[in-house]
Amino acid sequence: MSCSHKYQDIPLIVLTGIGRSGTTAFRKALTQHPKLISTGHEHNVVYDILDAALRNKTAQSRRYSMQVTDEQHDALFQRLILDLVYPAEVIHPDGDGILIFTGLTPKLASYLIDIWPNTKVLCLYRNGVDVIASRLKHEHLGFQPFEVQCKVWTNAAKMYKWACQQEHALPVKYDDLVNETDQVCKRVMAFCGLEASDVVSEHLSLNTYHPSNHGTATPWRAWFDSKKKLFLRIYAVNPWLSLALTSLGTSVNQSPTRYQYSPTASLRSVSRSRSASVSSSVNHCSPEPTICSASWLLVSSISSIRSSSVPRQTNLWT
Secondary structure: OOOOOOOOOOOEEEEEOOOOOOHHHHHHHHOOOOOEEOOOOOOOHHHHHHHHHHHHHHOHHHHHHOOOOHHHHHHHHHHHHHHHHOOOOOOOOOOOEEEEEOOOOHHHHHHHHHHOOOEEEEEEEOOHHHHHHHHHHOOOOOOOOHHHHHHHHHHHHHHHHHHHOOOOEEEEEHHHHHHOHHHHHHHHHHHHOOOOOHHHHHHHHHOOOOOOOOOOHHHHHHOOHHHHHHHHHHHHOOHHHHHHHHHOOEEEEEOOOOEEEEEOOOHHHHHHHOHHHHHHHHOOOOOOOOOOHHHHHHHHOOOOOOHHHOOOOOOOOO
């Protein structure tokens, strides 16, 4: 069954990321590209469509009642996405790619690539402490409890980890987007198969929506110990989150009496060079049973390093 939409064969470029990660500025900058077709809006309905489509294919009761093949099923949902985001009645200029901006999970992103092989996913991510601090101040997001804010970023970190492992995905650091705008934009354009265009980087340079000039340490120091402890607990039960945080150039020192947040070096090199200090760090871990000792060991082994002596962190999943 053919999708039969004018954009069905044009590469799909999907921008994903959570609120307060620079997604608004990046989306608006991408829409400036002369060869990228865009509506200029968010398309979170795509998340709902993908979720429904995947459940239809995987839930046993629903698969049993399906009257079409898997190929027909996928083509119909692909057409639904195109019809809702780019209806035929609305005229858009021709281009080399179509842009969709939506939230995603690793499972939905993988399914999207399965049904849309020429998809490119741009995963914008930002340091967890900065994201949470920004969300707490936001008019429409700040009402959510602190623990919910932490878990929201946990989901974003899952997408970051997924993006680092995928050929069709490109993880983009928020800080790099702000501090190395030209280089990052060129890399993004090349990944998406678009010609380089200065208008994207120029728009970003003139529109920094919520910069973090203060540095991550400032909001971290402002949090009460109860919030810091909760933040650390979430990382403790999700060891890979520690890796996600470290790859952003930061680490948490999980001392029960002192909480620090500082840039770190590569996990691999630090783990080797600080093996002697690891055992002593474990002896000072919190005795609470809800915290995974292995995760405390992991984070303790990469903490307590001065920012002045540490180079920029590289991606740990590449």
